[in-house]
Amino acid sequence: MRVDPIEVEEAAKALYIRALKLLPPDIKAGFRKLDSAETDTTGKAVLGTMIRNIAVAEANDNLLCQDTGIPIYNIVIGRNVAVDGYELKQAIVRGCARATKEHPLRSSVVHPVTRGNEHTSCGRLVPVINIDFSADPESLRIEMIPKGSGSENNSWLKMAIPADGIDAIKTFVIDCVLEAGGKTCPPTIVGVGVGGTADLCVHLSKVAATRALGSVCEDAEGARLERELSGVVNALGIGAQGLGGDSTAFAVHVETAATHITMNPVAVNMQCHSARRARATFTPAGVSYGF
Amino acid sequence: MAHYDFDMPISDAQVRALRVNDTVSLNGTLYGIRDATQIHMFDRGRKTRFDLRGHAVIHTAPNVKWVGETQAAPTGYAPLCVGTTTSARMERFTRPLMEQYGVRIIIGKGGLFAASQRAFADLGGAYLAIIGGAAALETTWIEQIEEVDLDDLNPESLWKFRVKGFGPLLVAMDSHGGNLYGTIATAAQGRRAEVLAALGVGSGK
Numbered sequence: 001m002r003v004d005p006i007e008v009e010e011a012a013k014a015l016y017i018r019a020l021k022l023l024p025p026d027i028k029a030g031f032r033k034l035d036s037a038e039t040d041t042t043g044k045a046v047l048g049t050m051i052r053n054i055a056v057a058e059a060n061d062n063l064l065c066q067d068t069g070i071p072i073y074n075i076v077i078g079r080n081v082a083v084d085g086y087e088l089k090q091a092i093v094r095g096c097a098r099a100t101k102e103h104p105l106r107s108s109v110v111h112p113v114t115r116g117n118e119h120t121s122c123g124r125l126v127p128v129i130n131i132d133f134s135a136d137p138e139s140l141r142i143e144m145i146p147k148g149s150g151s152e153n154n155s156w157l158k159m160a161i162p163a164d165g166i167d168a169i170k171t172f173v174i175d176c177v178l179e180a181g182g183k184t185c186p187p188t189i190v191g192v193g194v195g196g197t198a199d200l201c202v203h204l205s206k207v208a209a210t211r212a213l214g215s216v217c218e219d220a221e222g223a224r225l226e227r228e229l230s231g232v233v234n235a236l237g238i239g240a241q242g243l244g245g246d247s248t249a250f251a252v253h254v255e256t257a258a259t260h261i262t263m264n265p266v267a268v269n270m271q272c273h274s275a276r277r278a279r280a281t282f283t284p285a286g287v288s289y290g291f
Numbered sequence: 292m293a294h295y296d297f298d299m300p301i302s303d304a305q306v307r308a309l310r311v312n313d314t315v316s317l318n319g320t321l322y323g324i325r326d327a328t329q330i331h332m333f334d335r336g337r338k339t340r341f342d343l344r345g346h347a348v349i350h351t352a353p354n355v356k357w358v359g360e361t362q363a364a365p366t367g368y369a370p371l372c373v374g375t376t377t378s379a380r381m382e383r384f385t386r387p388l389m390e391q392y393g394v395r396i397i398i399g400k401g402g403l404f405a406a407s408q409r410a411f412a413d414l415g416g417a418y419l420a421i422i423g424g425a426a427a428l429e430t431t432w433i434e435q436i437e438e439v440d441l442d443d444l445n446p447e448s449l450w451k452f453r454v455k456g457f458g459p460l461l462v463a464m465d466s467h468g469g470n471l472y473g474t475i476a477t478a479a480q481g482r483r484a485e486v487l488a489a490l491g492v493g494s495g496k
């Protein structure tokens with residue numbers, strides 16, 4: 001199967017706009033679950049406004065949130081896919097810039113020193129493009145995530161030591177949720193990376209934060225940890241928007257990687273309630289869009 | 292818990308009547324302001340031509356569309372999606388905004404801290420919480436972008452919006468020391484030990 005860069009460019013553009021407007025069904029289901037369990041009056045009102053906002057965005061064909069975020073594209077290439085990798089990346093950048101110009105969207109991306117904005121949502125190494133490979137014979141998947149800054153500004157890494165054990169990981173996660181308070185636009189998905197190198201650990205926390213609700217960590221130990229943390233996080237009472245109640249997080253997600261005998265790293269990255277993502281899948285039958 | 296409908300601007304007495312958990316809706320003028328706007332106003336000596344006395348500012352940077360100057364869009368900008376950003380980054384600008392420009396109300400998400408709380412008490416001000424991320428809804432409360440200043444900082448320009456029924460917003464910090472975020476955060480800290488115990492921390496498991 002050959003993938004045409006022109007189609008990738010179109011998909012990169014369409015995905016950015018789609019992600020900003022349509023909340024995935026698993027997040028909507030997450031809202032319903034929190035709303036039915038919420039016991040606090042303010043919490044209930046805040047969730048009600050968020051749920052109404054989802055409907056207003058769909059009815060008015062508008063963005064869910066004004067923060068267009070830092071654009072991230074996760075690409076997974078199957079085994080029998082023929083594609084010019086360099087051109088693929090260029091096509092993603094062009095599609096991202098075209099979404100920004102043609103919709104138009106607020107470009108939230110600036111140079112880190114000059115703070116200059118090219119008004120394309122692009123800049124050095126942005127959009128972030130991650131490329132991976134799968135055993136699928138003939139498919140190429142592109143997942144687009146506009147990562148909002150309110151949640152991204154609440155990211156942490158701790159290089160704990162083996163003697164601190166799993167307690168250090170659990171304590172760190174709870175302390176990060178406390179530290180974030182309402183700044184991350186809770187309810188959030190709390191993404192936790194455990195193990196790896198420092199950079200891999202942080203990357204895993206992002207993968208965890210942006211995974212669909214209801215998905216489970218492939219590592220049984222990670223799955224157990226995310227179940228335990230998900231079970232208690234809402235007892236903190238920070239609540240939706242940090243204004244109190246039972247809806248601090250939709251879930252805690254954990255991703256793990258092997259680490260060094262001397263290391264015990266843990267990272268936390270959060271996804272806000274505008275937990276946006278969109279997906280395009282290329283197969284021999286054509287391109288289809290989903291979440 | 293009372294509800295107030297304010298036609299902006301408002302007086303010292305009006306803002307001092309507000310208490311945490313009251314709700315407010317705004318009509319008339321609302322100014323949009325953000326990180327770069329305030330960095331330029333307070334660190335780089337730039338001034339705005341707008342008269343902010345008695346007004347509310349919202350921590351925002353909108354998505355706008357250039358439509359050309361018309362009666363409906365006097366600046367040439369039509370609002371597409373206007374939402375609210377995290378206030379915490381702009382804590383140090385609360386006092387100068389109030390002292391130098393006479394701002395009375397700050398609207399944002401996530402709350403501000405002790406220095407802002409003191410400024411609200413000293414100078415007569417309040418912080419209103421909006422639901423962050425509910426921008427599609429918020430946009431329906433905006434009638435027009437009436438004027439824009441410092442537009443070289445776009446999208447972090449100083450925006451003058453005309454709003455109608457902008458709210459209800461929750462009074463989260465008032466001029467009497469009331470701070471909803473503080474109360475919630477303290478209570479959450481108080482539950483930390485219990486939550487860690489539930490996770491088996493310290494039990495040697």
Ligand code: SF4
Nearest residue numbers: 065148150185272424
């Ligand atoms: S944290 Fe998320 S929901 Fe909140 S303003 Fe940023 S992108 Fe929007």
